[in-house]
Amino acid sequence: MPLVFFITGASSGFGTELALKALSQNHAVIATVRNRQRAHEAVTKIQAQGGTILELDVTDAPACFSVWNEALQIHGHIDVLINNAGLAYLGANEDFTDEEVHAQMDVNFYGPYRLIRAALPSFRQRKSGTIVNVSSVAGIDGLPACGLYAASKFALEGMSEALARDVADHNINVLIVEPGAFRTNFLGAYFTNNKEHVEEYPIVKQVLERFKAVAGTQNGDPAKAAERIVEVVSGQGIAGSLKGKVLRLPLGTDCVGRFEAKIESLKGDLEKTRSVAGSTDFDEE
Template sequence: MASLVWFITGASSGLGQSLALYALSAGHKVIGTVRNTTKSAAAVQAIEGKGGRVLILDVTKADTVVDTVKQAESIYGKIDVLVNNAGYSLLGAIEDFNEQESHLQFETNFFGPLRTIRAVLPGMRANGSGMIVNVSSIAGQNANPSCGLYGASKFALEGLSEALSKEVAPFGVSVLIVEPGAFRTNFLSALQLNERGLSEPYQNGPVRTALDLFHAANGNQKGDPERAVARIFEVVTGEGQAGSLKGKILRLPLGPDCVNRLEVKLKTVSSDLEAAREVALGTDIVDA
């Protein structure tokens, strides 16, 4: 297929950087964003070394997003694929989070993508085509202890994506939600704990257990990030192993752990529905 123009946020590391390099190697045009070119010098060099472009963008700074998207559009005349990858995970017990860190988690993981989506849609509508790829997580379907705020931000992104997919379909624009499980990127090493730390009531229990599991899993994740970005690329372009899924799915789960957790979630929801079915069906107004 013809070369696409990709705009990828959070291209400084992890799946964002890997996807940028993969798309460039396939002959596509890529504009990646990083928050700081000095701190992300290696990523900038890698992307630009393959012919890509890098712009500075902090998605939490609302007044800069529109201008940065316009700058990106001016480079190649359009954006075909927006990949909202910028994000991070804040861990801790829900009771222990303060207002500032709670807001920042949503500013980055939810409002950041919302801003870039609003900024790219006029151009995509004018072109009559485009794809918005929102990188969520299995935590956006199945939230575990310690991941309350992170999971909530991804649940919100998935809800936004569901509605968005229906709103923009008439314009020839599609939406894809990517739900990775555990992949061997820097994601776990970049986890942030809440400022207060784990308060005494949660020192022994599911939150502590979850945090210990995250620590033990760092560097031992079974997921291959190169395979993950290959599958994302294929679903976007309609090429390769997963190409047949293009336009047929809203959600792309990635990783055996993701599939297992998603199946558990679906069984739980189905079980709740069946248990409450009669109660739910008996709530209409009864005509006199």
């Protein structure tokens, strides 16, 4: 059965691919971009396949609600909200300003949160809906130079975990998408600070240089990732059996490896501290 998708950040990368894949599977798509002119190529492709384009800056709180309500009128309802819009500030944690911290969180956390709040009334009323929050493997495993970006994705994931429990009784599904390294423009479009202390953090400098070196050669195929996401949401295709059965969708072999390493690290910390953790309870009478 065809679904109606609302996808943010459709001007490039995953957003464009998600819109095109959903349309190719006969779903209806309402995709948002910040500026039609700057996103002309993506807009043209999406509209050529029958998608609708709306302008939205997810940092504009009133617009998140008004654009969602406008989108609701197009097909009479929306089945799937995909929070894909995002950006990254990379560098030494010591160097970021309050303004940069706010900008990072505003797009990656507050933006999705606003749209979720806009979507929930109609989803609850219909007793149906899917919320897809596009996170990152950085939301599970924070690398050097990625502290601020990882913080925004950790926040998104923590909220999503609780949200999934909040809305389960209303037949609303939540899916956290965890891409590893994919061949999008991510490594060519991130923001850096003034790098004042990069020399004092060799590992930060090393990671940033590594990112520049591998840009454009990542193993992950965005089109295949978009296809898997649409399949999980729609319950069709090779990943369709996962619909409603998983909270997290890791994508990419590198993502799987980092997940496994993080799980082992958590298990190691738990075993080392188990007796200490238990020592903090009140003594039984």
